[in-house]
Amino acid sequence: MDESQWLLERFEEDRTRLRAVAYRMLGSASEADDAVQETWLRLSRADTGEVGNLGGWLTTVVARVCLNMLRTRASRREEPLDVPGRQDGPPVAPREGEYDPEEEAVLADSVGLALLVVLDTLAPAERLAFVLHDMFAVPFGEIAPMIERSPAAARQLASRARRRVKGASPVPEADLARRRHVVEAFLAASRRGNFEALLALLDSGVILRADRSAGPTPVPLTLHGAQRVAKGASVAARRGRFTRPALVNGSPGLVMAPGGRLFLVLAFTIVDDRITGIDIIADADRLGRVEVAVLDA
Structure with missing residues (x-):
C-alpha cells in the first residue's frame, strides 16, 4: 500500500470524529463538511512522517480551520439561512446540497439546539476552548497554541463559556x-x-x-x-x-x-x-x- 492510500484510509477512520468536532464548532453540517474537506487537503499536502499522533494532529488542523471560519463569519456576520415559516421577505434559495433541514434537525438534536445557540454567541477562541476541552477532552496545553494563549488563559476561556452554557435561573x-x-x-x-x-x-x-x-x-x-x-x-x-x-x-x-x-x-x-x-x-x-x-x- 502506498503512502497516499494509507493516509486516505487513516483519514477515513477519523472522519466521523472530525466532523463531530467541526459541527460543534460551526453549528452547520455543510460548513462542517467544508472544514473536514479542507483538513483532508492539508493532510494530503503535509509531511506527516514525524507525526507521532496523527489523530491529534488532525484534530488540531480541523480546529484551526474551524477557528478561521468562525473569525471570518464574525467579521461579516452572515444572516441565517431562510427557514420554513419565514414570511417577512422573499425566500433565499440555498445552493444545491448546501442546507438539508432534516439533517440539520437530526444533528441539532444529537448535540442540543440550545447548546448550539449559546456556542454561537461565544467568541471564536471561547468556543474552541470549550468544545475541544469539555466535549472532546483535549488538554488545555494542546488548545493554547491554537488560540495563541497560555494554558491558564485557555482554561479561563472554557470556564467562561461553561458559565454561559449553563446559565442561571431565578425560578425555583x-x-x-x-x-x-x-x-x-x-x-x-x-x-x-x-x-x-x-x-x-x-x-x-x-x-x-x-x-x-x-x-x-x-x-x-x-x-x-x-x-x-x-x-x-x-x-x-x-x-x-x-x-x-x-x-x-x-x-x-x-x-x-x-x-x-x-x-x-x-x-x-x-x-x-x-x-x-x-x-x-x-x-x-x-x-x-x-x-x-x-x-x-
Whole structure:
C-alpha cells in the first residue's frame, strides 16, 4: 500500500470524529463538511512522517480551520439561512446540497439546539476552548497554541463559556420543572396542530405579541384570547419542527436556530400552569439582548 492510500484510509477512520468536532464548532453540517474537506487537503499536502499522533494532529488542523471560519463569519456576520415559516421577505434559495433541514434537525438534536445557540454567541477562541476541552477532552496545553494563549488563559476561556452554557435561573427548581412541562406540551401540541390541546394550555386571556421580524405581517402582531392564539400556533406547525426548548432569560422557552444561529425565540409567561403571555422575538437587536442557556435534562 502506498503512502497516499494509507493516509486516505487513516483519514477515513477519523472522519466521523472530525466532523463531530467541526459541527460543534460551526453549528452547520455543510460548513462542517467544508472544514473536514479542507483538513483532508492539508493532510494530503503535509509531511506527516514525524507525526507521532496523527489523530491529534488532525484534530488540531480541523480546529484551526474551524477557528478561521468562525473569525471570518464574525467579521461579516452572515444572516441565517431562510427557514420554513419565514414570511417577512422573499425566500433565499440555498445552493444545491448546501442546507438539508432534516439533517440539520437530526444533528441539532444529537448535540442540543440550545447548546448550539449559546456556542454561537461565544467568541471564536471561547468556543474552541470549550468544545475541544469539555466535549472532546483535549488538554488545555494542546488548545493554547491554537488560540495563541497560555494554558491558564485557555482554561479561563472554557470556564467562561461553561458559565454561559449553563446559565442561571431565578425560578425555583420546582416551578422551573412545571414551566418546562407546560412549554414542552405547547411545542408538542403546536407540532401536531392540536387545537384542543393548545386551548387546554392557554389562559382564556392569553396575549401573544410578535415583533415585525417574526412575521407573517410587516408590522408587530398582537393576538388576544386562547382561541386566536391557539389558531395561530396551529398555523405555525411547520416552524415547530425546527424549534426546541431552552432556558430563555432564566425561564423555559423555545428557540428556533437553523444552522445553529438564533433566528427566533418564544418567551412565555406562565401562571398556575397556564400560559398567560407569549412574546415572539425575531428582531436582530432584540435577539441580541436575549439570554439563552441549556435546559438540564
